[in-house]
Amino acid sequence: MTLLEARHVEKAFGRTHALRGVSLTIESGETVAITGPSGSGKSTLLHCLSGIMSPESGEVHYAGRRIDDLDETARTRLRREDFGIVFQLDRLVPELTAVENVALPLLFAGRGRAEATTVALGRLDEVGAADVAESRPAELSGGQLQRVAIARALVTTPKVIFADEPTGALDSVAGERVLSLLMGAARANKATVVIVTHDNQVAAHADREIVLRDGALVGGVMA
């Protein structure tokens, strides 16, 4: 069943065309890697698919519903309820402890502090980061930071996990561990994964690879 679909999506930043008529479909439960050289529009495509930004033209559909023309409030609610997002390092709130960072999406969703903390501790335990629950981001290593970020993305049990270069700032060993963890956690939660990377090793973990160059789709590879 098709879960995500982009139809002729175009996006420009000033005179730079980040996406030029990109069309693709992503099936439910699938793991898709979007790859391409730097500046090819990978992150922009991920932002359009996840409703973080709207394309200038074209359409984005999620679970049969068009989402690119929703207003910001509706898209925010969709991201909060159905999507989990993992970025590169330095995207956790520096003043909050790991468990508070993980509990944040639940608190924004209106859950109580005690309940949110309990769920967050459970997620941290799942990703092997329970021991750093009370640490702040500045006290964590790159690998630990990404574990916490994955726990935060998973805490609302999302249907789709979007990951933007999740191993971009890690060495190969730590990156491999974090990636295995992300894929394993997604599989356990039956989540679809869309991962942006320029690393072929990372792409090899996906069911399918979508290659972008200069904002256009140049190919798709089944793993």
Added chain:
Amino acid sequence: MRALLTVAGMLGHGGSPPERARVRLMAVGAALATWFLFGAANVLALHGQLDQRFGPIADPGTRGGSAFGIALLLLPVAAFLYQSGRLAAADRERRLSALRLAGATPREVRVLGAIEVTRTAALGAVVGAASYLLLQLAARSLLPPGSRADVDVPPLWGLAAMALVIVAAAISGMRAGGHVIATPLGVTRRANVRPPRWYGLLLLVPPCTIYLAVWLLAALGDAGFFSDGARLLMTLSLVLVPVALMRSAAWMVWFAARWVGRRAGSAETLLAARALEADARPWGRALAVVGLTVSVGTGVGLVEADFLAIGRHPDPFWVTSFVLVSLALLVAIVVAAAALLVHQAESLLERGPVLAALRAGGASERELRRVLTRQGLIASVPVCGLAVAASLVTLAGGVAIQGVWSLLTIGHSLLMGGLGVVAAVLVTTASRRRLRRAIAPERLRTE
């Protein structure tokens, strides 16, 4: 030195938009400081008796106090200058590091920083002095013809005021960058992990004790306590109130943030409290001035109420005095609010990617706006509350107020405290556009 001046000149042409904003804001701060110093010098340089409608500057006996009052306005300006100096700190730090990589020694980097700030302050001082003198020319028509020569700022005093502003701004600018160690490999910050200290609050003990005792003795009808010595002691202890507020504001912000953070039930309150706890010092610096304004305003309200309570008819001297003091308080609160606004801008600039990630993860812009509003509330309520309470306790002992006038005084004090809180919250509202820019999806791009 010549080479350094050349490099400083080259650096002056570049800079990111926030860096250019820093230069402009520092120049404005220096101009304001020059204005207030010129104003104080002007009052001190007046000769002879003026018409009563000039209020506290009419009488030679009250001019010293008036000049001191004007000079006190330098406090919010100093806070504003300090916050402005920290704007675009990240860009500045990258530039310092690049200079070290290009071969500059640590001392040369410090000198370049000082040249940059001094140049900006000098520009501000010249603009401030010129605009003051121009306005003074226009205002001369207000004075009686015979006293026109009396209103000039003596040239030497004017030059001294400008030099003072430039030197103070240079020191403030160097201190603002003092937390940074620039090396060719990058920039590290001297982390100030120690929370603010609470000892400043101890300074409130003597005035509160003395004034509570006075209030009690007055209530018991023991008028003998009001000897000259007691009055002097009361006046001296009164000075401790603003000092205590200035010294303890950062601790109060930190403590309130910590207390609220532990009990926060919503994401907005948790984010606001934790951000404040980590950043209590700059908030404390700006809010100390707001608290001071609230405190002085409360005192003025008390004097006004006392004035009305004993049935004096308002003459031009008092009316002008009250108007001038209210105006000065308004200026102080506006400048302090501007300092907070600059700090908020810097904070949003630095935290932009984190906030953008929160928004991407499902936090709405409205929720993130609420974070800013709650920051203003958590920080300002304790500082303004203490300012009102301390002022009421200390001043109520010194002024005999009865019946309806005491209610008026309490109402006035609460109004002043409320104004302080509103000013802090309005600053967060004014930051909306910056927040929108900070959380724009473009801030998330990594390629």
